Amino acid sequence: MDKLQEIKQRLEKNFDVKYRKVETAIGNATIVYIDDLCNVRMISEYIVMPLKNIRQLPETKNQDKSILDQIMENVLDINALGLCDDVDDALWHILSGDPIVIFEGIEDIIFLEAKGFPVRSVGTPETEAVLKGPKEGFNELIVNNIALIRRRIKSTDLKFEIAVVGDKSNTSVAICYINGLAPEALIRNVKEKVAELDLSFILDTNYVEDALKNQISFFDTVGYTEKPDEVCAKLLEGRVGVIVDGTPFVITVPYFFLENFQMPDDYYLNKYFTNFNRVLRWIAFFLAVFVPALYVAVTTYHFSIIPSIFMFRLAVSRAGVPFPTFLEVLIVMLAFQLIKEAGLRLPKPIGGAMSIVSGLILGESAVAAGIASRITIVIIALSSLAYFLIPKLYGPLSFWAIVLVGFSSAFGIPGFLSGVLLMLIQLSQLDSAGYQFLFPIGSTKELKFRDIAFRGSLSKISKNVIKEGGKDES
Amino acid sequence: MKVNKIIIAIMLLLTPALLSGCFNYNDINKLTFVTSIIFDEEDSDKIIVYVDCIKPYRSSDEGEEKARRIMYKGEGKTAIEALKNVNLISSTRLNYSQNRAYIFTEKAAKSGIEKYLSLINNNQQLSIKPDMFIYSGDISKLLEVSSKDEEYLGQFLEELINRNKTNPKAVSANMNDYLSKVIEEDDSFIVGSLKIKEDEIGEKIELSGGAILKDHKLVSNMNPEDVISYNVLLNNIKDGILEIANPQNDNGLITVEILGTNVESNIEIEDEKIKLIKNVDLKVTIAEAQSELIVNDEILDYIKEETENLMKDYLVSTFDKFKKEELDIFEVKRLLNINYPKFDIESPLLNTNLEVNVKVIIDGSSLIKDIL
Numbered sequence: 001m002d003k004l005q006e007i008k009q010r011l012e013k014n015f016d017v018k019y020r021k022v023e024t025a026i027g028n029a030t031i032v033y034i035d036d037l038c039n040v041r042m043i044s045e046y047i048v049m050p051l052k053n054i055r056q057l058p059e060t061k062n063q064d065k066s067i068l069d070q071i072m073e074n075v076l077d078i079n080a081l082g083l084c085d086d087v088d089d090a091l092w093h094i095l096s097g098d099p100i101v102i103f104e105g106i107e108d109i110i111f112l113e114a115k116g117f118p119v120r121s122v123g124t125p126e127t128e129a130v131l132k133g134p135k136e137g138f139n140e141l142i143v144n145n146i147a148l149i150r151r152r153i154k155s156t157d158l159k160f161e162i163a164v165v166g167d168k169s170n171t172s173v174a175i176c177y178i179n180g181l182a183p184e185a186l187i188r189n190v191k192e193k194v195a196e197l198d199l200s201f202i203l204d205t206n207y208v209e210d211a212l213k214n215q216i217s218f219f220d221t222v223g224y225t226e227k228p229d230e231v232c233a234k235l236l237e238g239r240v241g242v243i244v245d246g247t248p249f250v251i252t253v254p255y256f257f258l259e260n261f262q263m264p265d266d267y268y269l270n271k272y273f274t275n276f277n278r279v280l281r282w283i284a285f286f287l288a289v290f291v292p293a294l295y296v297a298v299t300t301y302h303f304s305i306i307p308s309i310f311m312f313r314l315a316v317s318r319a320g321v322p323f324p325t326f327l328e329v330l331i332v333m334l335a336f337q338l339i340k341e342a343g344l345r346l347p348k349p350i351g352g353a354m355s356i357v358s359g360l361i362l363g364e365s366a367v368a369a370g371i372a373s374r375i376t377i378v379i380i381a382l383s384s385l386a387y388f389l390i391p392k393l394y395g396p397l398s399f400w401a402i403v404l405v406g407f408s409s410a411f412g413i414p415g416f417l418s419g420v421l422l423m424l425i426q427l428s429q430l431d432s433a434g435y436q437f438l439f440p441i442g443s444t445k446e447l448k449f450r451d452i453a454f455r456g457s458l459s460k461i462s463k464n465v466i467k468e469g470g471k472d473e474s
Numbered sequence: 475m476k477v478n479k480i481i482i483a484i485m486l487l488l489t490p491a492l493l494s495g496c497f498n499y500n501d502i503n504k505l506t507f508v509t510s511i512i513f514d515e516e517d518s519d520k521i522i523v524y525v526d527c528i529k530p531y532r533s534s535d536e537g538e539e540k541a542r543r544i545m546y547k548g549e550g551k552t553a554i555e556a557l558k559n560v561n562l563i564s565s566t567r568l569n570y571s572q573n574r575a576y577i578f579t580e581k582a583a584k585s586g587i588e589k590y591l592s593l594i595n596n597n598q599q600l601s602i603k604p605d606m607f608i609y610s611g612d613i614s615k616l617l618e619v620s621s622k623d624e625e626y627l628g629q630f631l632e633e634l635i636n637r638n639k640t641n642p643k644a645v646s647a648n649m650n651d652y653l654s655k656v657i658e659e660d661d662s663f664i665v666g667s668l669k670i671k672e673d674e675i676g677e678k679i680e681l682s683g684g685a686i687l688k689d690h691k692l693v694s695n696m697n698p699e700d701v702i703s704y705n706v707l708l709n710n711i712k713d714g715i716l717e718i719a720n721p722q723n724d725n726g727l728i729t730v731e732i733l734g735t736n737v738e739s740n741i742e743i744e745d746e747k748i749k750l751i752k753n754v755d756l757k758v759t760i761a762e763a764q765s766e767l768i769v770n771d772e773i774l775d776y777i778k779e780e781t782e783n784l785m786k787d788y789l790v791s792t793f794d795k796f797k798k799e800e801l802d803i804f805e806v807k808r809l810l811n812i813n814y815p816k817f818d819i820e821s822p823l824l825n826t827n828l829e830v831n832v833k834v835i836i837d838g839s840s841l842i843k844d845i846l
Contacts, residue, residue, distance in 0.1 A: 299502045304571035304601065308629055311507070311572055312528055312541055318503035319539035320532030325501050370532070373539075409499065418486055 037097035039116025080113035125226035133268030169201035218396035223255030284386035293404030301412030326409030509628030574628035583692035642714035703792035726764030759838030
């Protein structure tokens with residue numbers, strides 16, 4: 001069976017696979033491509049037409065060159081082209097959007113870059129809005145994403161190593177780093193993890209994230225972003241990024257707990273205002289995770305630490321609630337989670353309005369119905385609002401807030417403190433690509449990570465200038 | 475390694491259970507909060523306890539959450555029995571975490587309050603932080619007036635004490651102070667005294683002077699003027715007023731306002747006689763002058779001298795008054811123990827004379843001369 005037959009057989013029952021026969025001076029050629037993945041105009045103008053117009057092969061000084069080499073050099077007007085290694089390689093090219101050309105009686109197959117599938121344009125990332133600074137976001141095409149990074153770091157030390165992952169999906173995965181800045185062990189670690197991926201398909205970076213995380217935790221130990229400027233900043237700090245074709249999110253490792261409190265525009269806004277915002281985010285963290293549990297502990301065990309006037313108000317506020325405090329708190333937390341989830345999933349124009357309306361109506365009705373007290377609604381609403389200031393901690397904080405409420409309702413403040421201790425133990429034993437998650441706490445490893453709790457001067461943060469030969473100047 | 479981790483996790487989970495032994499889970503709305511406790515006695519040594527409470531409830535008429543004040547009365551042979559009997563008439567559990575005052579009636583105080591101390595000091599639910607008072611008068615009147623005027627008696631008394639912390643006529647003492655004092659050799663202790671003040675406006679609860687407890691019994695009362703002297707001598711005073719005659723007007727008075735005081739205490743022994751020395755630095759300003767007052771060096775010297783003399787007279791007469799009653803409220807024994815631990819004398823208070831050195835500094839805008 002010749003190669004064309006084999007390809008036809010393996011691609012049978014696909015209506016969009018096209019076989020275009022072209023009669024040329026050197027014999028019949030077949031162009032195989034997938035209709036919607038290729039630029040049809042390019043195929044017509046720069047492949048079909050030149051092939052048809054071959055009357056005779058042009059003379060060449062190098063007589064050793066094969067016919068295909070001569071055709072690729074002198075006939076086909078496509079910028080990127082080459083020979084396929086085998087039928088599998090040819091099929092991969094076809095499925096990636098590259099047409100191939102097979103000449104009758106010639107073993108080798110030519111592939112040509114003429115991709116033309118629909119791609120979302122470079123837009124503003126919805127998940128990481130900024131007040132000031134670059135607004136570009138990645139899209140689903142790996143080459144576009146690589147270009148967005150390359151445009152920002154014009155260095156020969158910036159490396160993108162490609163791998164194909166997934167038996168069925170054959171997805172391109174690019175590992176990027178800056179030679180000389182990223183530790184060798186870190187690069188090796190990420191490469192090994194990607195190479196070890198034994199998957200049939202990979203649709204998002206999360207498949208790689210799972211492989212890079214080796215502990216059970218609600219905390220993300222792998223960073224992700226939609227913003228090319230953020231990826232560049234991380235690469236310049238010596239981290240390694242992973243780009244997966246088909247997703248606008250790029251992951252970076254190592255990723256530290258402190259980074260949850262850093263926002264993309266922290267480096268583009270006034271330093272003092274940024275640090276003020278960071279303090280607010282820390283307050284939000286404590287409000288989100290600790291306040292519901294403290295509320296339960298104090299209002300069920302430790303009345304004496306509440307000022308009398310407030311204490312009586314609390315008691316009066318709960319007078320008509322039939323449920324125990326911890327159950328009431330859990331019900332209200334669940335209601336707020338439902339509202340948040342509904343707000344996220346609904347279309348944007350009605351999602352926000354729905355959240356506000358349902359929050360107000362549900363809160364007021366719950367109080368009127370005697371399901372919850374006003375003070376509980378206020379506490380949980382405050383806690384829920386705080387999540388939005390640190391969106392990357394939404395998952396872990398939701399979980400730990402419930403765990404701490406459980407501990408507090410069982411044992412009061414001693415229980416609450418034990419729960420906090422448990423959370424700290426979990427945090428301190430986590431690592432991200434071999435680095436302590438609580439970096440720089442508990443680690444002697446070095447990384448060019450200069451933005452810790454408070455944002456310092458940009459002249460210090462941006463000091464990792466690469467010198468000739470990839471050496472770090474700092 | 476894994477076994478160790480499991481053991482640590484179990485220990486961690488058990489730790490709060492051990493630590494929370496003193497507390498129980500209670501829903502805040504299922505409790506009745508006590509704001510003050512009144513201890514009284516009947517002739518037959520029967521102990522009566524009045525508990526002023528706040529109870530949250532949901533009004534079925536208005537569909538709103540509210541709180542109502544409830545007064546419970548319990549009787550028994552002991553204080554704890556009386557308190558336990560209160561539970562028999564209360565639908566919800568009493569919680570004492572918000573208790574702000576222990577009030578002893580004059581009768582209970584005269585009979586001796588030591589029988590209540592064990593309960594207050596050792597019961598896990600009762601705190602030693604609340605203020606303590608002696609109430610002179612009819613108990614039913616106190617309950618009636620407090621229910622009319624103030625929502626919660628305990629809260630009212632706490633605010634009254636906080637507001638009058640710097641008032642020289644007020645005495646504040648809490649149960650913790652008292653329990654610390656009773657372990658000393660001389661346990662004379664002054665607590666705030668409560669009375670019902672009746673005038674044309676109506677009846678009000680008033681903080682009126684102090685009551686002296688010795689050997690856990692009420693032995694004497696202090697009028698507000700004595701309280702001023704007591705507060706000055708123990709350096710408890712931050713403000714106050716003194717009145718002296720206006721030399722520029724026969725019928726008028728000059729009011730001198732105290733801006734601050736500093737009192738240094740010392741004790742000396744001379745020929746088996748004890749001398750309690752109080753060096754009082756008084757910073758004052760001229761607050762008011764009836765009729766006219768032209769400020770000049772002469773009048774300033776006069777005010778200084780008169781204030782010093784007045785203060786001296788006040789202090790010495792108050793000291794002598796309680797010396798006669800053998801009530802060591804000015805802590806002579808304590809000072810003696812600190813400065814002369816080996817000096818042994820019978821009735822040291824009776825052998826003590828007070829030497830007061832008052833230094834008055836006139837300050838403020840009233841110093842500007844040649845003005846009216």
